Amino acid sequence: MNIKELINSHFNKLSKSQKKVAAHVLDHPRQVALKSAQELGAEIQVSETTVIRFCYSLQLGGYKELQKIIREQLLNQESSLAAYRQSKVELQEGPHFLSQVMEQDRHMIAQTMAGIQEEEYDKAIERLSSAKTIYVLGMRSSFAAASWLSYALTLVRPDVRLIRPESEDVIQTVSGMDEDTVLVVISFHRYLKEPIHIAELAKKQQSFIVGISDSQIAPIHAIADVLFPVYSPNKSTLDATASLFSFMNAVVAGLIVEEKDGFEKRQERYRELNSDFLFTEGTEMK
Structure with missing residues (x-):
């Protein structure tokens, strides 16, 4: 599960201040990867404790694990169009391309x-x-x-x-x-x-x-x-x-x-x- 899916799956349980952290994580991943929890909290005007509790709310071990996910997934993420193309190229390698694309659509509707x-x-x-x-x-x-x-x-x-x-x-x-x-x-x-x-x-x-x-x-x-x-x-x-x-x-x-x-x-x-x-x-x- 990538960071966006992880946040979305726990979003309704987050406090108002934790939702503020969540928005900043997705909008400014490079800052999250490079700054400490204390620095990040100061940047978005919440406490360091709020940042740490946000990580726990995502069922992560702490802020360092969040940074690890960010570095692996968001900082190396391709453009959305490139990611779309790559996902379809991968499907083309198997049989029944048409049905696989439509099956993917059905999964996303679900x-x-x-x-x-x-x-x-x-x-x-x-x-x-x-x-x-x-x-x-x-x-x-x-x-x-x-x-x-x-x-x-x-x-x-x-x-x-x-x-x-x-x-x-x-x-x-x-x-x-x-x-x-x-x-x-x-x-x-x-x-x-x-x-x-x-x-x-x-x-x-x-x-x-x-x-x-x-x-x-x-x-x-x-x-x-x-x-x-x-x-x-x-x-x-x-x-x-x-x-x-x-x-x-x-x-x-x-x-x-x-x-x-x-x-x-x-x-x-x-x-x-x-x-x-x-x-x-x-x-x-x-």
């Missing part, structure tokens, strides 16, 4: 399921259902997922907006948020600052923040009212794709069930419109 708390999911569905407006935000590698989620949610209910910072006045958009709005932020490594800052502004407007990320201690965790960690073994958005879309599908499904009557009425109005000019039927083979 890991994601295990890491999500049902009560948090139910809470998110309830807030999405009752929201006056839902905003969805994701940039760069997260944009495709955000675009799909906003599209799928519009099939269920009105007033869903995809935030596009490159083409709209974000301050104007955020100024319209309040306690009756929900902002869904999709943020994966490498974590862009802009979605985090937008979420902070939305939080000040009392908007409910739903975070979807690759770690329970991703930067969005400090702002999100609920956070859903999507399992990714090497911080690769590519490897997280199957799990991410599976989870987003579960969100859409939950909202359809929650708003069954409204969904059916919306679909009925859709079918009443003449859309023949938009679609064509497939032709029969001769």
Whole structure:
């Protein structure tokens, strides 16, 4: 188990100050590898004892064992894309490459399921259902997922907006948020600052923040009212794709069930419109 998986598996049992240590360990591994526990504590404004207790909470023998893991795993870690490629090259060496890749996806979906708390999911569905407006935000590698989620949610209910910072006045958009709005932020490594800052502004407007990320201690965790960690073994958005879309599908499904009557009425109005000019039927083979 690598350090990220180790921290994630014990994260819910950590104290607030220990979670602060955990975030620093993943964000600044070189500092952890080189500094003493006392120096690290001073750097992040916690006591040396807190740092040591954090190590024990991970069921490690102490700070030196943490440093050993960091040096072996994080400091020598390749880029996420290189790690993704290497994992697929290893699969190619065996038979049935297609089935192995898809089996890997199934394993990651199962890991994601295990890491999500049902009560948090139910809470998110309830807030999405009752929201006056839902905003969805994701940039760069997260944009495709955000675009799909906003599209799928519009099939269920009105007033869903995809935030596009490159083409709209974000301050104007955020100024319209309040306690009756929900902002869904999709943020994966490498974590862009802009979605985090937008979420902070939305939080000040009392908007409910739903975070979807690759770690329970991703930067969005400090702002999100609920956070859903999507399992990714090497911080690769590519490897997280199957799990991410599976989870987003579960969100859409939950909202359809929650708003069954409204969904059916919306679909009925859709079918009443003449859309023949938009679609064509497939032709029969001769």
